[in-house]
Amino acid sequence: xxxxxxxxxxxxxxxxxxxxxxxxxxxxxxxxxxxxxxxxxxxxxxxxxxxxxxxxxxxxxxxxxxxxxxxxxxxxxxxxxxxxxxxxxxxxxxxxxxxxxxxxxxxxxxxxxxxxxxxxxxxxxxxxxxxxxxxxxxxxxxxxxxxxxxxxxxxxxxxxxxxxxxxxxxxxxxxxxxxxxxxxxxxxxxxxxxxxxxxxxxxxxxxxxxxxxxxxxxxxxxxxxxxxxxxxxxxxxxxxxxxxxxxxxxxxxxxxxxxxxxxxxxxxxxxxxxxxxxxxxxxxxxxxxxxxxxxxxxxxxxxxxxxxxxxxxxxxxxxxxxxxxxx
Numbered sequence: 001x002x003x004x005x006x007x008x009x010x011x012x013x014x015x016x017x018x019x020x021x022x023x024x025x026x027x028x029x030x031x032x033x034x035x036x037x038x039x040x041x042x043x044x045x046x047x048x049x050x051x052x053x054x055x056x057x058x059x060x061x062x063x064x065x066x067x068x069x070x071x072x073x074x075x076x077x078x079x080x081x082x083x084x085x086x087x088x089x090x091x092x093x094x095x096x097x098x099x100x101x102x103x104x105x106x107x108x109x110x111x112x113x114x115x116x117x118x119x120x121x122x123x124x125x126x127x128x129x130x131x132x133x134x135x136x137x138x139x140x141x142x143x144x145x146x147x148x149x150x151x152x153x154x155x156x157x158x159x160x161x162x163x164x165x166x167x168x169x170x171x172x173x174x175x176x177x178x179x180x181x182x183x184x185x186x187x188x189x190x191x192x193x194x195x196x197x198x199x200x201x202x203x204x205x206x207x208x209x210x211x212x213x214x215x216x217x218x219x220x221x222x223x224x225x226x227x228x229x230x231x232x233x234x235x236x237x238x239x240x241x242x243x244x245x246x247x248x249x250x251x252x253x254x255x256x257x258x259x260x261x262x263x264x265x266x267x268x269x270x271x272x273x274x275x276x277x278x279x280x281x282x283x284x285x286x287x288x289x290x291x292x293x294x295x296x297x298x299x300x301x302x303x304x305x306x307x308x309x310x311x312x313x314x315x316x317x318x319x320x321x322x323x324x325x326x327x
Contacts, residue, residue, distance in 0.1 A: 008167075008168060009168050009283055009284045009285050010167075010168070010281050010282065010283050010284070011045055011046060011166065011167040011168065011169055011195070011281070011282055011284075012042075012043045012044050012045050012046075012279065012280070012281050013044060013045070013046045013047070013048075013195075013223060013259070013279070013280055013281075013282055014039035014042060014044035014046065014047040014048070014277055014278065014279050015047070015048055015223055015224075015225040015257045015259070015268075015277070015278040016032075016035040016036075016038075016039065016047055016048070016049050016225070016277055017050070017202075017225065017226055017227070017228060017255045017257040017271060017274075017275060017276050017277075017278065018031065018032075018035055018049070018050075018053070018227065018228065018275045019227060019228040019229055019230060019233040019253075019275060020053050020054065020055055020056040020227065020229070020233065021055075021233065021235055022055070022056040022229060022233050022234050022235060022238060023055045023056045023080060023081060023084050023235075023238055024055055024084060024235055024237065025054060025055040025084040025085070025086060025092065027235075028053065028054045028055050028056065029054055029092070029093070029095055029096060030095070032049060032053070032054065032096060032109060033095050033096060033099050035047070035049075035277065036096065036099045036100065036103065036105060036107060037099060037103065038277055039105065039277060039279070040099075040103035040105050042277065042279045043279075044105060044279060045105060045106065045132075045166070045167060046105065046106040046107075046108075046166055046167075046171070047105060047106070047107055047108075048107075048108040048109075048173075048197050048199065048223055048225040049107075049108065049109045049110055049199070049225060049227070050110050050199055050200055050201060050202055050225050050226045050227030050257075051110040051125060051127075051175050051176050051199040051200050051201045051226075051227065052110045052111060052112045052125050052126075052201065053109060053110045053111070053227050054086055054109060054110070054111045054112070055081075055084040055085070055086070055112060056112070056227075056229070057201035057202075057227065057229070057253070058081065058148075058149065058151075058152040058153075059201075059229060059248060059252050059253065060077055060240075060244055060247075060248075061148040061149070061151050061152060062148055063244070063247035063248045064077075064240070064243060064244075064247055066148055066151050066152075067148065067151060073240065073243075074151075076239050076240070077239055077240060078152065080238070080239050081112065081123070081152065082114060082121065082123060084112075085111075085112045085113065085114035085123045086111040086112060086113050086114065086126075086128075087113075087114050087115070087116070087120075088113065088115070088128070088136060088139065089115070089116045093109075093111075093128065093130065093136065096109060096130055097130050097134035097135070097136070098134060100130045100131070100132060100133075100134045101132070101133055101134030102134075104132045105132055106129070106130070106131055106132050106164075106166050106171075107129070107130045108127060108128070108129050108130075108171075108173055108197050108199070108225075109127075109128050109130070110125070110126070110127055110128075110175065110199045110227075111126050111127075111128055112124070112125065112126075112153070113125075113126035113128070113139065113141065115141075117314065117316050118154065118315075118316065118317070119317070122154040123152070123153055123154065124141040124142065124153055124154050124156050125141065125142035125145060125149070125153050125156070125175050125176075126139050126140060126141045126142070126156075126160075127139070127140045127142075127160070127173050127174070127175055127197075127199055128140075129164060129173070131164070137164055138160050138162050138164065139159075139160050140156070140159075140160025140161065140162070140173060140174070140175070141154075141156025141157060141159070141160060142156045142175040142176070142178055143155070143156050143157070143158070143178050143181065143184060144156075144177075144178065144181075146176060146177040156315075157311070157313065157314060157315040158187070158310055158311050158312050158313070159312050159313065159314040159315075161184065161187045161188065161310060161312065162191070162312075163188055163191040163192060163193050166195070168284040169194055169195040169221070169282075169284060169287075170191070170192040170193050170194050170195065171193065171195045171196075171197065172188035172191065172193040172195075172196055172197070173196070173197035173198070173199060174188070174196075174197075174198060174199070175199050176198075176199065176200050176201065176206070179198045179210055179214060180210065183308055185214065185217070185218070186296070186297075186308050187308060187310050189218055189220075189296050189297045190297045190308065192297075193218065193220060194218075194219075194220045194221065194262075194284070194287045195220060195221045195222075195223070195282070196214060196215075196218060196220050196221070196222045196223070197223050197225065198210070198211065198214065198222060198223065198224045198225070199225055199226075200224060200225065200226040200227070200256065201226065201227055201229075201253055202226040202227040202228050202229065202253030202254060202255050202256065203226070203253060203254060203255075203256055204226075204254055204255065204256030204270045204272050205256070206226075206256060207224040207226060207256040207257070207258055207270055208256065208258070208270050210224075211224040211258050211259075211260045211270075212260045212264045212265075212266070213264075214260075215260035215261060215262055215263075215264050216262075216263070216264040217296065218262075218296060219262045219287060219290040219291050219294055219295065219296070220262055220287060221259070221260070221261060221262060221267075221282050221286070221287065222259070222260045223259050224256070224257055224258050224259070224260075224270075225257050226253070226255045226256045226257045227253055227255070228253050228254065228255050228273075228274075228275060229252040229253040230250060230251055230252060230253075231245050231248075231250050231252075251273060254272050254273050255270075255271055255272050255273060255274070256270045256271070256272060257270065257271050257276075257278055258270040258271065258278075259278065259280050259282070261282075261286055262286045262287050262289070262290040262291075263286070263289075263290055267280050267282065268280055
């Protein structure tokens with residue numbers, strides 16, 4: 001732990017580039033807890049994990065003919081995936097909440113979420129923010145699954161497009177390709193975001209360009225956090241394990257976690273091919289310096305000409321009306 005508190009303008013952040021125990025919820029959560037502990041020992045005030053790290057990203061879809069309709073193979077794998085999904089209402093994330101509260105650390109973790117408010121049998125790519133009191137502060141469901149992801153995940157909504165204060169920063173987060181959506185980024189910028197978390201399943205080809213671009217566009221710090229996946233991370237309990245190993249390369253997902261400063265320079269260049277906790281101290285002064293000549297939601301915006309409408313409703317099939325509302 002640091003010998004003295006961090007200066008008021010700085011924040012110590014950690015990016016946990018780790019592999020899940022693929023499609024094993026409990027073992028992966030236990031691993032996440034261990035890495036949160038490590039981040040706390042390193043003095044981190046915030047730690048982030050990759051997209052759907054718990055219990056894992058559906059890499060099999062592109063390797064096993066995932067779009068084949070009524071395939072017994074795809075049904076079997078999906079049934080296992082859904083069984084291992086995260087139910088926040090059931091308390092699946094309680095071990096993470098407990099360590100966050102104990103260590104007083106803010107956590108962003110990617111989950112394959114199986115929410116009760118959508119009937120409980122469709123999963124979503126969700127980024128869950130658990131604050132330093134151990135409370136689930138926000139759950140953002142990915143707005144639009146990318147390409148074959150739509151075979152495994154449902155379409156999210158704008159309910160979770162929210163920011164949160166952490167130290168001197170205002171933090172927002174998006175999943176994977178929704179970081180390419182200009183209006184999704186704008187929704188966070190408009191709320192004062194100056195520290196952006198971009199969660200990825202893990203590929204340096206995804207992070208090496210957009211991380212610096214978003215930092216330059218937003219004049220914000222950008223943390224791109226990725227997962228990893230290798231053959232060794234596929235447990236014996238995984239259905240069709242041998243098929244997975246035969247169908248996918250040894251390094252299925254190679255990471256690429258990195259940190260860019262508000263001027264677009266690297267604070268931490270992409271880390272490839274290994275599990276690692278990336279730790280950095282970031283300074284809010286850098287944000288204020290770069291906002292001097294460009295602020296996308298402030299002095300350089302034209303709300304009289306261009307604006308954004310955000311629907312924050314949590315999408316559900318049924319809304320119960322009270323008797324007085326019906327009347």
